[in-house]
Amino acid sequence: MSQPASNAKPIILTGDRPTGPLHLGHFVGSLRNRVSYQDDYNQFIMLADSQALTDNMDDTNKVHRNVVEVALDYMACGIDPAKSTILIQSQIPELAELTFYYLNLVTVARLERNPTVKQEIVLRGFERDIPAGFLTYPASQAADISAFKASIVPVGEDQIPMIEQTNEIVRKFNRLVGKEILVECKAVVPEVGRLPGIDGKAKMSKSLGNVINLGASADEIKAAVKMVYTDPLHLKVSDPGHLEGNVAFIYLDAFDTDKAGVQEMKDHYTRGGLGDSVVKKRLEAVLQDMLAPIRARREELAQDKGYIMQVLKEGTMRAREVAARTTDEVKAALGLSYF
Amino acid sequence: MSQPASNAKPIILTGDRPTGPLHLGHFVGSLRNRVSYQDDYNQFIMLADSQALTDNMDDTNKVHRNVVEVALDYMACGIDPAKSTILIQSQIPELAELTFYYLNLVTVARLERNPTVKQEIVLRGFERDIPAGFLTYPASQAADISAFKASIVPVGEDQIPMIEQTNEIVRKFNRLVGKEILVECKAVVPEVGRLPGIDGKAKMSKSLGNVINLGASADEIKAAVKMVYTDPLHLKVSDPGHLEGNVAFIYLDAFDTDKAGVQEMKDHYTRGGLGDSVVKKRLEAVLQDMLAPIRARREELAQDKGYIMQVLKEGTMRAREVAARTTDEVKAALGLSYF
Known part of the structure; x- marks a missing residue:
């Protein structure tokens, strides 16, 4: 009953944490695919500034600055704002709202078992001082994906457990309210996976200093x-x-x-x-x-900051409408609508 | 510099989880005081429906229904909506948004050490299956209090650690952004504390069946x-x-x-x-x-549901304006404003 109309394009959610300029690794792993997706899919591309804060609270300027830089990278590579919706996560409060409710649908033990989270905790050297926002970010990711009712989420292999956790939350919610409000999604791992760094290390990564920026x-x-x-x-x-x-x-x-x-x-x-x-x-x-x-x-796009901000604003507004609709449905199903 | 004008009334935040009708224990522990506060304080009274969901996801109807019941109890006891602002938590998305950001300011280990949370986890028999929303609710409480810049929070003695944790988050945030945006609060424990149940048990509590409802x-x-x-x-x-x-x-x-x-x-x-x-x-x-x-x-108030809903709507809107202002300040300080 909640099947999308058969002529509706499948919905994709993808995006990046805006913590630095994008490089060839992003180009191979995601950007190239996004450009090819945008004709046949309803593609939402999220600048995940809120998520970037989970481990960048000490450098919020970096995140702010890179929102525009990454948007420039997108458009320079051929992401067309008339075809894809580019949005800024923090400007859609409904994503935080959904996260808030999904936190009730996942246990602490389950979050601690998430292999992606476990691995990233080690990578970042958090040990016992894990910010709660970091441990709980699978709930936030579930909010991002489900807010847009995305059925396809292109991810790296290491992110597959995150998608499984999203689907667990989706199923748990639907079962709880007895309605198919949220949509399960499918992880799509790109054929050409990870690009090594110029130094031969397995991953091209800004923090390893082995990148070629776009x-x-x-x-x-x-x-x-x-x-x-x-x-x-x-x-x-x-x-x-x-x-x-x-x-x-x-x-x-x-x-x-x-x-x-x-x-x-x-x-x-x-x-x-x-x-x-x-x-x-x-x-x-x-x-x-x-x-x-x-x-x-x-360089040409960077000349016209006003245009970039206009693209981001329009994309974010369009995305917010979709997220707000889902959030209304979720809250109504939880008995949280009154007026 | 962010001192309130000297003629401004101090701000109080108080409230209840709407999971059942209020009883004499609430009357003695809080309601009576609220009625006396409302002339000299700017009092926000929150119907904490979102918080009630953290351990009532299996009975969302109960929470929805009791929002109105508790509002009736308030007004029947003399809470005057012209003096106090009665608000519904879930209808103020900014509270979820602030929670979301505050989760980055508190570690999992710190939440696990919170004595109130620890005790309530035991009380509810969660053991290892603690919903993440339950473990993280001190961040939510910090959001509720700080959104209204409340300086006074009347609580039971067992809730004092929650207030300490709120102030930790407030200080951490202000230090991080280098501005006194959020306000520390003071726990006020009522002189006449907890009323025993009619059976002599230490606490009058709906779940113990030893109450006299208002x-x-x-x-x-x-x-x-x-x-x-x-x-x-x-x-x-x-x-x-x-x-x-x-x-x-x-x-x-x-x-x-x-x-x-x-x-x-x-x-x-x-x-x-x-x-x-x-x-x-x-x-x-x-x-x-x-x-x-x-x-x-x-009984008289219950005849006019439309009036009650109007009171709740107006209170919630008034409260939302305040919370939205704080949230804008918080997000701007974190570099999360763009347009």
Whole structure:
């Protein structure tokens, strides 16, 4: 009975914590997909500033500033505000309201067992001093997803337990009120997963300092490619080189559209006789070509802050209407409507 | 610098979880005081329906229904909506929003150490299955108090740790943002504290079934007084009776305005020669006299549900304006304002 009309586009919720500019890792892991989703899906892209605060209360300026920076990254990469709804989490109070009620639907023990939360607690070194907002953020994430009745949530593999917890909350709520008000969602893990950092570490991450930002200058790209990790055993050009963990080739696989050309290089490299500098030259050309128009669009957009704020305001208002409708339904079902 | 104007009345926040009709315990512990506060204080009285849900998710109807019942109790006892602001918690989304942000200012370990929370977890038999909303309700309480910038919070002795935790959050927030935005509050414990139940148990409580409701009928009052616990060793009228734990005399102390008359009875009782039935007769008369006008006013008010809803709506709107102002200040200080 609460099935969406068959001609309605499926709803996607996705987004980022605005704690720094986006980089190639985001591009491969999510941004590229979002651009392709926006024609066939009703896509909400959330700038999760409130969530970013859970572990950035000591640097709220950073979060504020990066809301606009990340929005610039989105639009520079081809997110079209006429097709996708870009919203700022903190400006939709209904998301906090839903979180508040969902906290009654999940036990402390269950939150403590959430593998994603557990892992991030270790990563951030919280130990016993876990902010309550951090432990409970699965409830907040459930609020974000369910407020928009998203049925598809693109996530990294490590986020799958979060989606399971969202669905537990959704089912528990629906069962409790005896109505199918909230919608279960499906985690979609992108085929091309995580991009390694330029240093060869498993993850490209601002905090590891191994990133190439989407807004990087030509010089920054050049310098970064020089540092790209290849095969440490490949000392002489004539030596056979190895591809496993070789970031130069991993990036070429990710970004070079001439697959046959890349394959030829790989064969040559593993046979021996192809120097790293040649591979990196090609990689640099590919990245410069790919990033130059993004950088140009980004710079152009950054000139008109008023337009960006207008896009964010309109997206947030549109999103708020949807979230408010869901919140009204949730509160009415809980007996919390009076007037 | 954020001192209130010297002619502004101090702000009080008080309220109840609407899970059942109010009884004599509430009257002694809080209602009577609220009636006397309302001339000299800016008093907000909160119907804490959201908070009641933290352990009543399985009976949301009960909470909804009792919002109006408790409001009737308030007004029947003399709470004047022209002087006090009666508000419904769930209808002020800003309270959930503040809670959401305050969760970042308190650690899980600190919440687990809160003596009030600890005790209530035991009382409710939650053990490991504590709903997250229950563990985190000190943050919610801090939101309620600070949203109205209340400086005085009348509470039972067992709630003092909650107020301490509120002040910790207030100080932490102000320190974090470097501005005195939130206001610390003071717990005020009423002189006449807790009223025992008619069975002599330490607390009059709906769940113990040892209450006399404020809306009790004359017959209910009569029946309850018959069951009032006195001195089990006082078998014959001629025996000396004991006053300690003697509920009949405790109630007379609380409600009989003729202090000298009560003292005389006490002397007679402890000397011997005064039967329980005489004491109870006097107690019944006192309670009937006291509750008859409350009951009458309650019945009259209950005829006009539209008026009650109007009072609740106006109070809630007035309170929401105040809470929204505080929330705007809090969010702006956290860098969460954009448009």
